[in-house]
Amino acid sequence: xxxxxxxxxxxxxxxxxxxxxxxxxxxxxxxxxxxxxxxxxxxxxxxxxxxxxxxxxxxxxxxxxxxxxxxxxxxxxxxxxxxxxxxxxxxxxxxxxxxxxxxxxxxxxxxxxxxxxxxxxxxxxxxxxxxxxxxxxxxxxxxxxxxxxxxxxxxxxxxxxxxxxxxxxxxxxxxxxxxxxxxxxxxxxxxxxxxxxxxxxxxxxxxxxxxxxxxxxxxxxxxxxxxxxxxxxxxxxxxxxxxxxxxxxxxxxxxxxxxxxxxxxxxxxxxxxxxxxxxxxxxxxxxxxxxxxxxxxxxxxxxxxxxxxxxxxxxxxxxxxxxxxxxxxxxxxxxxxxxxxxxxxxxxxxxxxxxxxxxxxxxxxxxxxxxxxxxxxxxxxxxxxxxxxxxxxxxxxxxxxxxxxxxxxxxxxxxxxxxxxxxxxxxxxxxxxxxxxxxxxxxxxxxxxxxxxxxxxxxxxxxxxxxxxxxxxxxxxxxxxxxxxxxxxxxxxxxxxxxxxxxxxxxxxxxxxxxxxxxxxxxxxxxxxxxxxxxxxxxxxxxxxxxxxxxxxxxxxxxxxxxxxxxxxxxxxxxxxxxxxxxxxxxxxxxxxxxxxxxxxxxxxxxxxxxxxxxxxxxxxxxxxxxxxxxxxxxxxxxxxxxxxxxxxxxxxxxxxxxxxxxxxxxxxxxxxxxxxxxxxxxxxxxxxxxxxxxxxxxxxxxxxxxxxxxxxxxxxxxxxxxxxxxxxxxxxxxxxxxxxxxxxxxxxx
Numbered sequence: 001x002x003x004x005x006x007x008x009x010x011x012x013x014x015x016x017x018x019x020x021x022x023x024x025x026x027x028x029x030x031x032x033x034x035x036x037x038x039x040x041x042x043x044x045x046x047x048x049x050x051x052x053x054x055x056x057x058x059x060x061x062x063x064x065x066x067x068x069x070x071x072x073x074x075x076x077x078x079x080x081x082x083x084x085x086x087x088x089x090x091x092x093x094x095x096x097x098x099x100x101x102x103x104x105x106x107x108x109x110x111x112x113x114x115x116x117x118x119x120x121x122x123x124x125x126x127x128x129x130x131x132x133x134x135x136x137x138x139x140x141x142x143x144x145x146x147x148x149x150x151x152x153x154x155x156x157x158x159x160x161x162x163x164x165x166x167x168x169x170x171x172x173x174x175x176x177x178x179x180x181x182x183x184x185x186x187x188x189x190x191x192x193x194x195x196x197x198x199x200x201x202x203x204x205x206x207x208x209x210x211x212x213x214x215x216x217x218x219x220x221x222x223x224x225x226x227x228x229x230x231x232x233x234x235x236x237x238x239x240x241x242x243x244x245x246x247x248x249x250x251x252x253x254x255x256x257x258x259x260x261x262x263x264x265x266x267x268x269x270x271x272x273x274x275x276x277x278x279x280x281x282x283x284x285x286x287x288x289x290x291x292x293x294x295x296x297x298x299x300x301x302x303x304x305x306x307x308x309x310x311x312x313x314x315x316x317x318x319x320x321x322x323x324x325x326x327x328x329x330x331x332x333x334x335x336x337x338x339x340x341x342x343x344x345x346x347x348x349x350x351x352x353x354x355x356x357x358x359x360x361x362x363x364x365x366x367x368x369x370x371x372x373x374x375x376x377x378x379x380x381x382x383x384x385x386x387x388x389x390x391x392x393x394x395x396x397x398x399x400x401x402x403x404x405x406x407x408x409x410x411x412x413x414x415x416x417x418x419x420x421x422x423x424x425x426x427x428x429x430x431x432x433x434x435x436x437x438x439x440x441x442x443x444x445x446x447x448x449x450x451x452x453x454x455x456x457x458x459x460x461x462x463x464x465x466x467x468x469x470x471x472x473x474x475x476x477x478x479x480x481x482x483x484x485x486x487x488x489x490x491x492x493x494x495x496x497x498x499x500x501x502x503x504x505x506x507x508x509x510x511x512x513x514x515x516x517x518x519x520x521x522x523x524x525x526x527x528x529x530x531x532x533x534x535x536x537x538x539x540x541x542x543x544x545x546x547x548x549x550x551x552x553x554x555x556x557x558x559x560x561x562x563x564x565x566x567x568x569x570x571x572x573x574x575x576x577x578x579x580x581x582x583x584x585x586x587x588x589x590x591x592x593x594x595x596x597x598x599x600x601x602x603x604x605x606x607x608x609x610x611x612x613x614x615x616x617x618x619x620x621x622x623x624x625x626x627x628x629x630x631x632x633x634x635x636x637x638x639x640x641x642x643x644x645x646x647x648x649x650x651x652x653x654x655x656x657x658x659x660x661x662x663x664x665x666x667x668x669x670x671x672x673x674x675x676x677x678x679x680x681x682x683x684x685x686x687x688x689x690x691x692x693x694x695x696x697x698x699x700x701x702x703x704x705x706x707x708x709x710x711x712x713x714x715x716x717x718x719x720x721x722x723x724x725x726x727x728x729x730x731x732x733x734x735x736x737x738x739x740x741x742x743x744x745x746x747x748x749x750x
Contacts, residue, residue, distance in 0.1 A: 058127070058155040058175040060458065060470065061164055061413055062358075062403050067520055070470040070510035072098065072116075072158040072172075072565055072579055072613075078179070081148050083664045084673045085708035085722030085743065087207065087229070089146040089154070089176060095660040095675050097615045097629035098158050098579070102653055102682075103733065111143050112653075116158040117583055117609030117633040118171030118559065119651045123530055125161070125169040128176045129296070131347050131364030134168050136395035136421025136450075137371070138535040142341060144276045144302045147227040149189060149209050152179035159581070160561040162528035163472040163508035166417065166454050170528040170559045170585075180221045180284050180294070181213030186750055191720075193743030195234060196728065200739035203271075205231040207745070221284040230275035235268035235310060236735040237336065238696040243326035251312040251321075258690035258698045265696075266327070267311040269336040276302030290353035296346075303340035305434075309333055330376070337386060337433055339373030357404040364397040376433040386433025387443070393423035393534070401456075411460040413472075420451035423534040427541065441489070444541040446550070448483035448497065448534050452476050470510040470524075477503045478531045483552055485540035495540065497552040504529040504556050518569030525562035532556065536589055536601045548591075549600040557603075559585045573619040583609045590686075592642030604642035607651055609635035628661040637686060646686035653699070655680045669712035676705040684734065694732065702731040716750040 054077075059069040066073050076092045086092050090111040093099050102112040102121075112121035122139025125132065133141050158172040165173055189209040195201030211225035240263045245252045253265045278301070284294035309332035313321035322329045346365040351358070372390040401415030424447030428439040458472035483497030508526030515521070532554040539550040563581035570576055588605035611633035618626040635651040650656065662675035682699035684690050693700045708722035721744050728740040 056155045056157075057130075057177075058173055059157045060460065061401055061415075062411070062460075067567070068468065068512050068514065069157075070468075070512050070522065070524060071161075072522075072563065072581075074099075074156045074158075076154040076156075078152055080664065081151065083666065083671050083708070083710070084662075084675060085706050085724065086148055087743070088143060089148055089151065090143045092148065092154055093156065093174070094677055095627075095629075095662055096156055097658075097660070098611070098613045098631050099156060100655060100658060100679070111141070113141075113174055114654065115156070115171035115174075116561070116563075116581055117611045117635050117654070118585070119635070119654050122168060122533065123170040123557075125165055125167075125173045126176070127165075127173060128345070129178055129347055129349065130175065130362055130399070131345075131366075132168070132395060132397050132419070133176075133345075133366060134395070135366060135368055135393055135423075136534065137368075137391050137393040137423040137425075138533045139168060139530075142300070142302075142343065144278075144300060144341070146176065146300075147209055147225060147278060147280075149187060149227070150178055150211060150223065150225050150280070152177050159524060159563055160506070160508065160526040160528035160559060160583075162476075162504070162506035163474045163526055164456060164458065166419070166452065166474060166476050166506075167478075167504075167530050167556070170530055170557070178282065178296070179223075180282065181215055181223055182221075184214045185212075186748075187211045188748045189745060191743055191745030193722075193741060195738070196723075196740035196742060199234050200728075201234055201725070201741035202231040202738060203234055205229070205741070205743060207743075219286050221286075223282045224280070226277070226279045228275070228277040231273065233272035233274065234738070235270060236272050236737075237269035237306075238265060238736060239267040239269060239309065239311075239332060240265055240696045241327055241331060243324075245313060245321075245327075246324045248316050249313050249321055249324060251314045253312075255695050256692055258684070258692050258695060260692050263695070266313055267309060267332060269332070270306040270309045272304060272306055274302060274304035276300070287352075291351065293348070293350045295348045298343075298345040300343040300345070301341065303338065305338040306336040309336070333376035333433065336376055337374035338436065340370060340436075341368060342370035343368050357402055359402045360400070362397075362399045366395040366397075368393050372436055374430060374433050374436050386430045387427055388430050388436045388439060389425060389427045391423055391425040393421065395419070395421045406459075409462040413458040413460075414456070416453070416455045418451070418453055420449065421534060422449045423447050425539070443489060444485070444487045446485035446538045446540055448480060448538040450478065450480045450531065450534060450537075452478045452531065466514045468512045470508070470512075472509075473505065473507040475503065475505050476529070476531075477501065478556065480532075480534075480537055480552065483538045483550075485538055485550065487540075487542050491542035491547070497538065500552065502531070502556060504531075504558070518575075520567040521565070522567075523562070523564040525560075527558060527560050529556045529558045532589055532601070539601075546597045546599065549594075549598070551601045554589060554601060555587050555603050557585065557587050557589060559583050573621070575617055577613075577615045579613040581609075581611050581613075583607075585609075590640065590642050602642055604640055605637060606639035607635065607637050609633055609651065609654070611635075623666055625664045626662075629659070631658040632656060633658075640686065643686055646688075649686060649688040650683055652684055652686055653682050655682050655701075670710070672707070672709045674705065674707045676703065678703045694730075696732060696736070697734055698732045699734060700731040702729055702733075702737070703727070704729050716748055718747045718749075720745045720747070 054066045059071040074096045100114040113124050126141045155175045161169040161173050191207045193205045194203045207229045209227045213223040215221045255263045255265050280298035282296035286292045311320050344367045349362045351360050374388045376386045399417040403413045406412050426445045427443045429441050430438050432438040454476040456474035461469045479501040481499035485495045487493045506527045510524035513521040561583045565579040567577040585607040587603040590604040592602045594600045613631045615629040635654045637646045640646045657680040659678040664673045681701045705726045706724045710720040712718045725740045731737050
């Protein structure tokens with residue numbers, strides 16, 4: 001059936017070429033590209049055609065067109081996000097080759113962007129206007145509150161980039177670039193959607209966005225924006241138990257766990273509701289043509305919750321059943337709860353030119369003033385007890401770089417950076433698990449700080465007119481300090497940790513060769529690292545009969561990588577690319593079993609990932625874009641002293657096969673998109689024992705297709721309608737994934 005769906009999808013995609021007409025390719029309104037005039041010696045009708053080239057900054061920290069950038073680069077433009085049914089920033093990356101968006105929730109609050117065969121979000125660096133978004137606690141990123149409407153483009157550069165960006169850039173870098181108004185503009189968007197069949201997807205999804213921008217006296221630009229989303233959700237967490245309901249109870253069904261052991265489905269944990277909002281202001285002042293300063297502030301808030309759990313069980317009289325022999329009422333609320341974040345983001349960037357040198361100075365603060373979640377415990381009279389865990393944290397970033405030409409064939413980029421992070425966690429008991437303020441006793445706390453100093457250099461060398469080399473390195477000095485962990489009550493202890501330091505030298509070499517106008521060859525090799533997070537270093541607490549230990553002696557993880565890519569223009573509007581990559585990871589950090597009931601983070605592993613990425617694209621002027629890509633990744637554990645049985649098994653949560661295909665069409669006031677996405681089986685255990693699919697807790701292969709149509713009813717107003725998961729594919733990503741849903745929207749812009 002999956003092959004049949006793929007065949008149908010590809011036929012639909014390529015049948016959309018009938019909407020295309022061959023017209024001039026000029027589009028002077030696209031702000032994301034620069035113009036380069038090229039003449040074709042073989043076609044006199046195209047001699048003076050202006051071809052638009054996309055410029056990126058992430059690959060080299062300087063402006064460089066995609067064709068000659070020294071890396072595997074993909075760009076998602078503002079126009080593409082408008083055409084596709086993208087409601088959150090992480091969804092914009094879903095169809096890129098070599099990119100896996102692993103959502104750990106129904107929303108973007110726990111998305112993980114995995115690049116280049118490297119697992120886990122903490123090994124992918126996420127930037128907003130060049131400033132780090134990975135938090136100071138565990139390296140994760142919350143994409144919630146990043147409105148797609150105020151994003152100019154998203155640059156994704158895959159491969160090791162610690163030589164320019166330091167830690168977290170083992171798999172690559174994602175840079176979210178926000179826009180500034182060029183004139184006075186006002187935008188208002190609203191929309192509503194729900195599941196196709198009530199209760200099978202995000203019900204009552206509402207979205208609102210408003211922004212006002214202006215440019216005054218050609219010097220001062222200002223943008224204000226506000227966004228809000230909410231949904232009543234649906235029941236994603238099923239209630240699966242190992243004890244079969246007793247005689248006389250009906251409504252349950254037989255299932256298994258992920259290893260095939262018998263289990264029984266008796267209900268669910270309740271509908272997962274959530275809301276988020278963001279408010280932002282960004283200002284820029286142009287001192288001159290070469291000097292400018294911009295500053296931005298954004299406040300992001302979100303909260304998720306669960307309503308009352310549902311039982312599927314009934315007794316002989318049809319009454320709901322919440323307990324039977326071996327199962328009590330607490331089963332229905334266990335592991336559910338609420339959670340929230342409030343994040344303040346501050347960015348300041350200054351750019352200028354001094355003679356032949358260009359300088360950039362930036363400062364950023366990602367301040368998670370609230371970051372908490374609750375868990376339900378045993379039912380008590382009048383409600384349910386539980387726990388609350390709160391982890392406010394801050395991440396400060398300062399970066400300086402200077403770029404200047406040396407002689408006639410060299411461009412040198414030099415710089416330095418300073419980063420520091422602090423995080424503190426408190427866990428407390430609750431009298432009501434649904435009320436995070438009903439704290440009773442403090443059970444444990446832990447936390448600490450780290451800081452990193454770095455210097456970097458990159459030399460861009462024009463060896464021949466069509467051959468360019470990039471040689472770079474970065475040295476990072478990392479230190480952790482003020483670490484502590486305290487347990488109160490049962491198993492009480494009080495621990496402080498000595499400060500310690502380490503360093504990492506990360507070189508990189510890349511070569512770009514353009515033997516012909518339509519052919520680009522790239523290859524690069526380098527090393528990257530990731531320092532352990534505050535969570536891995538200092539998280540020490542007792543839970544029941546188990547003790548979980550951080551490890552202040554952890555070493556940084558490292559990866560040595562190389563890749564090679566060829567990009568070939570085929571015929572007019574068509575191009576093909578093929579990439580091969582290899583990664584050799586060592587000192588991977590695992591949460592290991594030291595002894596019965598004792599767990600500890602350790603540098604216990606080596607791993608390798610090798611892969612192939614194929615991509616093809618066909619554009620028919622500005623009216624139709626067709627694309628398809630294929631990624632195969634063989635990612636395996638090669639050494640793990642903590643669990644030898646995991647050796648040669650696949651890395652957790654990393655699919656071996658990803659296929660994306662789609663079409664985007666714009667004709668007059670009408671635009672449409674159709675995209676399809678196939679993701680193969682993933683494993684949640686490092687021994688790959690969770691082999692059973694289509695059960696709660698499994699990570700199933702899936703094939704989904706999404707579509708959107710838009711119509712510009714006036715010069716200022718556009719209506720749209722989209723459908724997610726058109727085929728209503730049923731699958732699990734541990735939780736039950738959303739089924740078919742629809743969404744309608746209205747945009748007013750003038």
